Each structure stands twice: as C-alpha cells, then as structure tokens.
Amino acid sequence: MTRALLGSAALSLAALSPAFAQTEITFFYPVQVGGPLTEVVDGYVAEFEAQNPDISVEAIYSGSYTDTTTRALTAARSGTPPTVAVMLATDIFTLIDAEVIAPLDEQIATPEDQAWLDGFMPAYLASARLDGHVWGAPFQRSTAVMYYNKEAYAAAGLDPETPPVTWEEMVEHGKALTIRDDAGNVTQWGLGIPGSSNAAHWLFGALVAQNGGQLSSEDGLHTFFDSPEVIGALEYWVSLGAEHAIHPPGVLEWGTTPSDFMEGRLAMAWTTTGNLTNIRDNAPFDFGVAAYPGNPDPASVLGGGNMYIFADASDEEKAAAFQFIKFMTSDELLADWGIQTGYVAPRDGSWDTQALQDYVTEVPQADVARRQIAVSVPEISTYEGQRVNEVLNAALQAALTGQQTPEAALTAAQAEAERILSVYRD
Incomplete structure (x- = not known):
C-alpha cells in the first residue's frame, strides 16, 4: 500500500x-x-x-x-x-x-x-x-477455495471455465485430469485436499457442510463426529484415493500443496484464499479459482x-x-x-x-x-479446541492412511472429544 x-x-x-x-x-x-x-x-x-x-x-x-x-x-x-x-x-x-x-x-x-x-x-x-x-x-x-489448472483442463478435454459443482463432477474431472506414465506412475493427480494436522479439520469442515452436517455446536460444548453426515463426508474423502484413484495416497501436506499445484503435480487443489497472491505470482500456467462443490448444495468453511x-x-x-x-x-x-x-x-x-x-x-x-x-460455515470451535482438533485430525489421518475405517475412526474420536468437553458442561 x-x-x-x-x-x-x-x-x-x-x-x-x-x-x-x-x-x-x-x-x-x-x-x-x-x-x-x-x-x-x-x-x-x-x-x-x-x-x-x-x-x-x-x-x-x-x-x-x-x-x-x-x-x-x-x-x-x-x-x-x-x-x-x-x-x-x-x-x-x-x-x-x-x-x-x-x-x-x-x-x-x-x-x-x-x-x-x-x-x-x-x-x-x-x-x-x-x-x-x-x-x-x-x-x-x-474461506477455503479450489484452485484449478486451466491448461490441464484444456489438455484433458474439459472446459477450463466450468469447474465441478458437485462431488460427482469433481470425481469425473479428477479422473480426466489424472495422468500416468507408461510405467503406470502418476505424474499429475486430479485433486489434492491437504490432510495434515494443521489443516485437516478445517478443510474437512467444508466436506461435512457439503454433506449437510456440522462438526460442533455453537456453544463449543458438543461435537458430532459420529453423525451419518460426518462419517459420509470422510468416506467420500477416503474414496478419492482408495476407490477413484484421483488423489495422492495417504496424507497430503498443507505446506506443500501450493507448490504441488504450481509445479503440476496437482490439477485441482483445495487450500486457503490466503495463497492466491503466492499462486498468482508463481504459477507458470493460467489457473482458475472456484467455489467448492456440493452434495448437492455447495459449501465452504470460514x-x-x-x-x-x-x-x-x-x-x-x-x-x-x-x-x-x-x-x-x-x-x-x-x-x-x-x-x-x-x-x-x-x-x-x-x-x-x-x-x-x-x-x-x-x-x-x-x-x-x-x-x-x-454458503460458508464457521470452522469447528470448542473448548479445549487444540485438544479436540488433535483428536479429530488423528481420526482423519487414520482413515486416510487406511489404518481404520472412517466410521471406526470417527466413533472413537467422538467418544474422546465428549470426554474432554464433559467437564465444561453443567
């Protein structure tokens, strides 16, 4: 300025x-x-x-x-x-x-x-x-938004001006955008959603909202990790890699996601609007920024x-x-x-x-x-917020790495979060 x-x-x-x-x-x-x-x-x-x-x-x-x-x-x-x-x-x-x-x-x-x-x-x-x-x-x-590589879209036969607006479309686009070499190794993933401990709970909140659920109550005293909407959102996230093969395996790091996108390893990437200037200054290709898709209604997280x-x-x-x-x-x-x-x-x-x-x-x-x-919802916020987030993030990573099913991981996380928060309730 x-x-x-x-x-x-x-x-x-x-x-x-x-x-x-x-x-x-x-x-x-x-x-x-x-x-x-x-x-x-x-x-x-x-x-x-x-x-x-x-x-x-x-x-x-x-x-x-x-x-x-x-x-x-x-x-x-x-x-x-x-x-x-x-x-x-x-x-x-x-x-x-x-x-x-x-x-x-x-x-x-x-x-x-x-x-x-x-x-x-x-x-x-x-x-x-x-x-x-x-x-x-x-x-x-x-808010969290989706960055997408318009040149990769065009190369895949997709319209660079029409990003996905539903979960199903995001999978369809991701399949078209995922590229493998002759040996079967992926050189470009269709989509990346960071799941590392400093970001998973935030971006997961958007998936949950898109699926009609919420992670915590407004008074910060309750969590809803084992609700069908929350479990369904995690099942979808896991399916992007395990079933649809459009997402890198395991846990994608928050800190490397912008560079993964700018260097062509990801064709679509979920991250913060706070990375816009960085990506705009350094991406060697034309890119778009899209609102998050829905299931069916779109939603993001503040x-x-x-x-x-x-x-x-x-x-x-x-x-x-x-x-x-x-x-x-x-x-x-x-x-x-x-x-x-x-x-x-x-x-x-x-x-x-x-x-x-x-x-x-x-x-x-x-x-x-x-x-x-x-169409954005508040980020998960509770008493003992760091502890509760750690519990949720550990559950997300356990599911993303295949150590537990989404339902088992989130059911255990809900029990632990309720134990932590119980002391704050009358």
Whole structure:
C-alpha cells in the first residue's frame, strides 16, 4: 500500500486517538501461508508508528497459528503476555476460559468506534461474539477455495471455465485430469485436499457442510463426529484415493500443496484464499479459482484469525492496542491486505474501495471467496479446541492412511472429544 493511501486512513484514526506517552506494545503475528507476509506486516507497523509516534509496536513473528496460541498462552501465564495478537477465531473459547483476553468492545468510546465495529461482515464478526461481548476484530480471514489448472483442463478435454459443482463432477474431472506414465506412475493427480494436522479439520469442515452436517455446536460444548453426515463426508474423502484413484495416497501436506499445484503435480487443489497472491505470482500456467462443490448444495468453511487484546495489559497499553487494531482493520488497509495476500477483506467497505475494485477487475479470482461467504460455515470451535482438533485430525489421518475405517475412526474420536468437553458442561 502506498504511504499516501495508508496515511489517509491512519490520519483519520489518529485524529480520534487520545494522547499516549510513548506506549510500547507487542504484537504476535502468525506466519502460516506462503508469500512475504512479514515484509507486508512490517510495512503496516512502520506506517502506524509514523502516524502515531507516541506508540511503539514490536512485531513478533510467532510461527503457525498453533505455535502463536501456545506461545501467547505460555507468555500470559508467566506474566509477560503480548499486548495484542492474531490468533485463530476458533481459539475464542480457549482464550476466554484461560482468562487471558479482554473484551474488545470495552474499548468502544465514540460513535466512530461503534461505526468501525459495525463495519465488519456479520459472518466474520459472529466468530468474535460470545457471552454478550465482542472479543476480537476480524483481520486475517479467509474461506477455503479450489484452485484449478486451466491448461490441464484444456489438455484433458474439459472446459477450463466450468469447474465441478458437485462431488460427482469433481470425481469425473479428477479422473480426466489424472495422468500416468507408461510405467503406470502418476505424474499429475486430479485433486489434492491437504490432510495434515494443521489443516485437516478445517478443510474437512467444508466436506461435512457439503454433506449437510456440522462438526460442533455453537456453544463449543458438543461435537458430532459420529453423525451419518460426518462419517459420509470422510468416506467420500477416503474414496478419492482408495476407490477413484484421483488423489495422492495417504496424507497430503498443507505446506506443500501450493507448490504441488504450481509445479503440476496437482490439477485441482483445495487450500486457503490466503495463497492466491503466492499462486498468482508463481504459477507458470493460467489457473482458475472456484467455489467448492456440493452434495448437492455447495459449501465452504470460514477460517483465519482475529486480533485480540490481552487482559493483563495496562489501560494505556490496551488503548494503544485498540488504536493499532483499528488501523490494521480499516477499510483501506484490509483492502490492501487482501490484494497483497489473497485473504478476504472482512469489511464491506473494503470491497467498495477503488483499490480493491480495480484489483477484482484485474484478478476476478479474488472475488470468488467473497461470493462464497454466503454458503460458508464457521470452522469447528470448542473448548479445549487444540485438544479436540488433535483428536479429530488423528481420526482423519487414520482413515486416510487406511489404518481404520472412517466410521471406526470417527466413533472413537467422538467418544474422546465428549470426554474432554464433559467437564465444561453443567
């Protein structure tokens, strides 16, 4: 983002700021997907400090989302928490239960503050609402989408402008796109859905929604892993490799999926919108971005992180962190963040900016995620979220590797998840 563009947003926010006496805040940010994200965030931090010379922001790049949450919780328990951090929206139950974050809405002091809060898309703000408070600001938000190689489509005799819209069509396209050499070795798989432990539960949530099910209750106290809809979704995922032979065997890694796609090993790939810029900059072929298919109704899953203020910060630090959050989630900056990364700007006002409108005209793939929000469901979110996700991911991997049937794996996972969550129910 240019300094002039960012400066106008920052100046408008700075005009609302109280006077700070050289307040220092720490900012934990998860580096999770491809691309030079640290450089982009460093630029935003520098611009904020230029517009707010009495606030100093130390940006700490803290690994994956899981790493960031673990690191932030450990720091909070040792008495040295960050002031503000980007952590998964689904961490809200864990963070509130640990009493480490402060309600964000306690910082709302002016009509302008309220207008800023009201500007977030309801689908994304909903994940920050609990117990009568708003606990975080949507920032690094996404939906999962399907990237597909248009050149591979054409070579297979498929229409490059008509990606699959049902599970059956995805299998049909996958068979046409899977290529084997004379020795029978696959040189191009039709489809890849990452099943590694940092992604399986997220993408599986989309399959479950497409099959008419859900993974967890809204109150975070129950899971439904052994329901027919959930078991059926996993049976379909397993069948892509075991029966239809269009998917790599075993567990596809989240981190290598973009490169597998860009290097031609996958003709269709499920991953985050946050990889759009990386793929656009590096794919040596024309590609498309498609909404997920359905069975029969399409569905995807919302994902990504919110910005949280930590409870043990001083009042001055909380006020400074709030100013920083408003800056980072202004219409203009979130528009630029979407352009720079591929994440979905979670504010309607961002999509009204000239910058994002021009970008969508140039890169129409960027608008797929926004249009898919209407049929997207929340990511699985429960108390003891990391433990519950680990249980689910282990079950998914056991089924994908053929160690257990989907029904056996998910039935065992449901029993363990219920054991974990039972202590939180009256």
